[in-house]
Amino acid sequence: MHPYISLPRTAFWRTGVAEAGLYGLSGLWKSPWTLPRDAQFATYGSCFAQHISRALKERNIGWVNGEPAPGDTPKDLAKSFNYGVFSARTANIYTAAQLRLLLQMAVGDVPVREPELWQDQAGGFRDSLRPMIEPTPFRTEEAAIVSRAAMVRGLRKSVQNSDVFVFTLGLTEGWENTKGQPYAACPGTIGGTFDPEQHVFVNYRAAAIREALDDALVLLKRLNPDIHLLLTVSPVPLTATASGQHVLVATTRSKSVLRGVAGEIAEDFAEVDYFPSYEIIAGAPTRSSFFAPNMRSVELAGVKLVMRHFFGGLNLTGPSRHDTEIAAAKKADAALEQSMAEETIVCEEAILESYNEA
Template sequence: MNHPYKDLPDYALWRRAVTNVAAPDLDPVVDVPLMIGAHDKVATSGSCFAQHIGRYLRDNGLNYYVTETANPIAQPDIAMRMGYGVFTARYGNIYTSRQLLQLFRRAFGRFTPKEDVWVESATRIIDPFRPNIQPDGFSSMREYRTDREAHLHHVREMFENLDVLVFTLGLTECWVSREDGAVFPLCPGVLGGTFDKKRHQFVNLDVEDVVGDITTFLSELRAVNPEARVILTVSPVPLIATAEPRHVLVSTVASKSILRVACDKIVRTCKGVAYFPSYEIVTAGFGKTSYFAEDCRSVIEEGVAHVMRVFMRHYVRNSGPLRSLKELVSGFSARTTPQTSEVEQMAQVVRVMCEEEALDLASLPDNMKR
């Protein structure tokens, strides 16, 4: 008897592709619509998890494209703390599709948010669209405005010249200005500004919203950079908090599902766009292993290494012999913190700058913050 399931390849059969595969060998990538060459300029943006991608690209000798670099007077660790090199430009985490589209439009002068600065004091100026980009914000209004102008110039440079953009979608929940729809990476009042329900509105993007944002972004990107290719991923990092009146786990699954479905729709209809299953690799433990830390949220280095190993294998042209998972993790740890304990090494290498963490702090009673 013949039927469509007869003679399916191993990857299509759960028992062969998952059950009988050792956890570190799980590789769900089958079809690769685009490749990255050694000289391709690869830009990164997205949520916390996306920060790992840039450092792995750099460590593996790829052309990790950084347009907004720190002045060489800064030591690498200081530059990193100030948000340089974490992504291609110093925009911090971009959690939502709407934020990405907005960043593009701001960079090209197509949108100027009305609520564009949060003045905490004369020497503490917060950029509402990258509230955690440097400790204590900008030290004067003049510095803020000048830096922002230079930053948006570097963002333009990125979009105009990148060959590949790796964008990691993180959230669907966001806060926007009622006045002009400007979307904030974090709710006003958490890391700066003042929350005002008359001015700020909660929005939870649905599949159509995400698809609309990304397809519009692709269209506008291709208008300035016709050859640009895009790899979409979904962050496996759960929501740290939800503004929906429901359990945070339920919101997490809803958000990630929306993002995952949106990616599926986009790659089916848009050319030059690929989906890379980092979400699946990290979350598909199925009792074999867990790539989450004790907080059930942070992704441990083994998980990141697994994701990036699969990424390098499939998306990087002539990537050469791939290092083992153990080599990737131990090699990176050793380079990062040669004098600290293994536990501390691990803690450090997986540390990423997530302003979402501020939501955790903000939810504590006042007497616990001190």
């Protein structure tokens, strides 16, 4: 007798992968948590995280929108201003360091004004944490700051109102200023001006990423002691590397480190889990077939398969937790509709009366 005798078919490559085939893979992920039937999810991270937001919305599963677009905003307009992409308008959060900074602002440990703004030549201002959050720069410094404050408020609300914080790790490479503030992008690429004396390339190592995620978990729990953290790793390769390595090698380094850290923190905390979207898209069974011809973008079929495993592994059988807040929101909406309907009647009566020449 030895331990391998009693293992399931999924523990062996031949039966678990080779014979099962890509669409026959099963048991890749099973949520360790029994979540409420009306569980609420907040979604953040690199661009692949957008697929999770979208899939939750499509399935009418609770997706928290902490910073919604103003009511009646057309969908295209909302999207062009990055409303509804993530649970607040953080834009893509590529690194764990960025996530930590945003959560530090959400709990009040870092003033909202502290991270840099970038002024462009025309006098407009971009947020160094989300330089492309709007199609055009903010007209004033104050506008950029209060917009960031709205995002921070939305992030805080989304954490407080969710059961699961889904975070997709994207990159190990990033840029910081000399004080250690991480940027969303290298200054000069999509905003700001690059200054080699002020801007520092960082290729975060596993220990630094783990420290940032540990801090992030503490900050999340300060906002919501019951929150769960579900980590994924984006399978999307790097667009470019500043590491000096070939981009293919740099991509493997980046994804390997992220995958390793995500797995270890999930092993260490019961409230943290890892969902294997990376393996589903980039693993050997796909033979890279889910990548578009540019070998970087992920095709819809791959996203669908990821989501099939995601929703198949969720356990939403716990008692409801959000009945009251959902009912309150519906009641508020109904009250507004009623008030507007009453005003419409008043206005239509006013029109009729104005034709009364008696």
